[in-house]
Each structure stands twice: as structure tokens, then as C-alpha cells.
Amino acid sequence: DGGITQSPKYLFRKEGQNVTLSCEQNLNHDAMYWYRQDPGQGLRLIYYSQIVNDFQKGDIAEGYSVSREKKESFPLTVTSAQKNPTAFYLCASSMPANYGYTFGSGTRLTVV
Amino acid sequence: EDQVTQSPEALRLQEGESSSLNCSYTVSGLRGLFWYRQDPGKGPEFLFTLYSAGEEKEKERLKATLTKKESFLHITAPKPEDSATYLCAVHPRGSNYQLIWGAGTKLIIKP
Numbered sequence: 001d002g003g004i005t006q007s008p009k010y011l012f013r014k015e016g017q018n019v020t021l022s023c024e025q026n027l028n029h030d031a032m033y034w035y036r037q038d039p040g041q042g043l044r045l046i047y048y049s050q051i052v053n054d055f056q057k058g059d060i061a062e063g064y065s066v067s068r069e070k071k072e073s074f075p076l077t078v079t080s081a082q083k084n085p086t087a088f089y090l091c092a093s094s095m096p097a098n099y100g101y102t103f104g105s106g107t108r109l110t111v112v
Numbered sequence: 113e114d115q116v117t118q119s120p121e122a123l124r125l126q127e128g129e130s131s132s133l134n135c136s137y138t139v140s141g142l143r144g145l146f147w148y149r150q151d152p153g154k155g156p157e158f159l160f161t162l163y164s165a166g167e168e169k170e171k172e173r174l175k176a177t178l179t180k181k182e183s184f185l186h187i188t189a190p191k192p193e194d195s196a197t198y199l200c201a202v203h204p205r206g207s208n209y210q211l212i213w214g215a216g217t218k219l220i221i222k223p
Contacts, residue, residue: 006155031209040121042199042215050209090155094209100146101201101211103155 002027006091006104012112013078013085021076021107023091032074033101035090036060043090049074078109086111114139114204118214125221128189133198133217136182141205145183147176148199150216156199159185190221 004025013019023032031050035043045058049068063082068074074093078085088108092101119134137145144163148156160169162178169176173194175186185198197218201211 040215043213045210048209088153092155100144100158100161101156102158103148105155106153108153 004091004093004102004104006089006107008107009105011107011109013109014112016080018077018079019109021078021089021091021109023074023076023104024072025074025093025102026072027093027102028071029093029095029102030071031094032068033092033094034058034064034066034074034076035092037088037090037106046076046089085109114202114212116200116202116212116214118198118200118217120217121215122218122220125187125190125219127191127221127223130186130188130190132187133185133219134182135185135200135214137200137202137212138181139202139204139212142202143205143207144203145178146201146203146211147183147185148201150197150199152197159198187219190219192221192223195219195221 007022033048034046044060046064047055047066049055052068052071055066055068065077088106090106091104094101116137146161147159150156160176165180167178173188177184197216199216200214203211
């Protein structure tokens with residue numbers, strides 16, 4: 001079955017540590033996205049990529065980095081520069097957006 | 113500026129009590145409007161896409177409608193399993209890939 005897989009489901013980060021969240025899709029979608037979701041808030045766009053080897057900053061890119069070396073994969077690194085990283089992170093993919101997004105099941109990141 | 117506003121923020125209903133959720137939008141041309149359902153700790157699941165004013169879509173107890181300024185998600189005789197956060201998003205003209213998201217409405221159905 002086609003879908004989008006995020007891992008791990010739960011992740012714990014120590015102060016000053018970089019961590020990487022995985023996102024893989026087998027839907028042959030061109031575009032991929034990373035969103036951050038905080039309690040009681042909507043989805044905020046971190047980064048997006050429309051094609052391989054190209055990506056753009058979203059509304060809250062500071063403290064995050066991404067790569068898009070393969071069409072299927074769009075990993076997100078939360079760097080030590082992100083001062084408040086505790087949140088629920090969602091990865092999504094799409095063809096042109098008028099077909100809607102498909103979401104992964106999310107990764108909950110907690111700073112310990 | 114493109115904007116999507118959902119109301120109310122939260123809605124508590126008794127089982128069987130019908131109601132509606134609102135999604136109002138201001139965009140520079142609408143290419144599509146989407147409704148998603150999100151359960152706690154999970155990713156959003158697609159419900160409906162609406163493309164033009166007057167369009168309606170139905171699925172079980174849910175019915176989505178669209179006007180030139182807003183969309184409604186009508187819930188008829190809801191059950192406790194309909195409890196979730198419902199998200200609305202619009203696809204504005206001028207963007208091939210990006211959606212503009214509302215903050216969501218948290219729906220709680222009490223048995």
C-alpha cells in the first residue's frame with residue numbers, strides 16, 4: 001500500500017543536541033512538507049520541497065534544516081539553535097496541492 | 113493576505129445533537145478547499161475537497177458545503193467516535209503546492 005512513513009514516533013532530545021526526523025513516501029508525489037503543531041495551534045510550515053535537490057523555507061524555518069536527495073525522502077534535522085523544539089512534527093506529501101496532502105502519523109519530540 | 117479562520121475553537125455536543133463547524137477564508141482566488149480529521153497523536157486524515165461555490169460532499173454523518181466566503185462541515189446525529197479535531201485548508205490561486213491552514217475545531221461528542 002502507498003503511504004508516508006515517519007519515524008520515530010517518539011523522540012527525546014538533550015539540550016544542545018541535533019536530532020533527525022525521518023520521512024519516507026512511496027506515493028510518487030513530487031512535493032513534500034514539514035509542519036510543526038503545538039497544542040491548540042494550527043499547522044505551521046517549516047520547510048517544503050517541490051523537486052529533488054531543491055527546498056524552500058516556510059514560516060518557522062529558524063533552527064531547522066532539511067535535505068531532498070531522493071524523491072522519496074525528506075528528513076528534518078532539529079538543530080541546537082531551535083530553542084523550543086518540543087512539539088508534534090508532521091510530514092506530508094502531495095502532487096499539485098489541488099489534490100490535497102497525505103500526512104504521516106507524526107513524530108512527537110520532547111526536550112529532556 | 114490569504115487567511116483561513118475556523119470557528120468555534122471547541123464544540124461540545126451530546127450524542128445525536130447535530131451542529132455545524134465553520135471555515136471562513138479570504139484568498140486571492142480559490143482553487144480548492146479541504147477538510148481533514150485529526151485524532152489525538154495522529155496525522156490528519158483527508159475528508160473532502162470542494163472546488164466551487166455551491167458544491168456539496170457527503171460521507172456518513174458529515175456533509176461539507178462551500179460558498180464564496182466560507183465552508184461549513186455539518187455533522188448530523190453525531191456519535192462519540194466523531195470526536196476529533198477538524199482542520200480546514202485552502203489552496204489559493206498562484207500557488208501550485210502550498211495550502212493555507214486554519215487552526216482547527218476540536219469536537220467532543222458526549223455519550
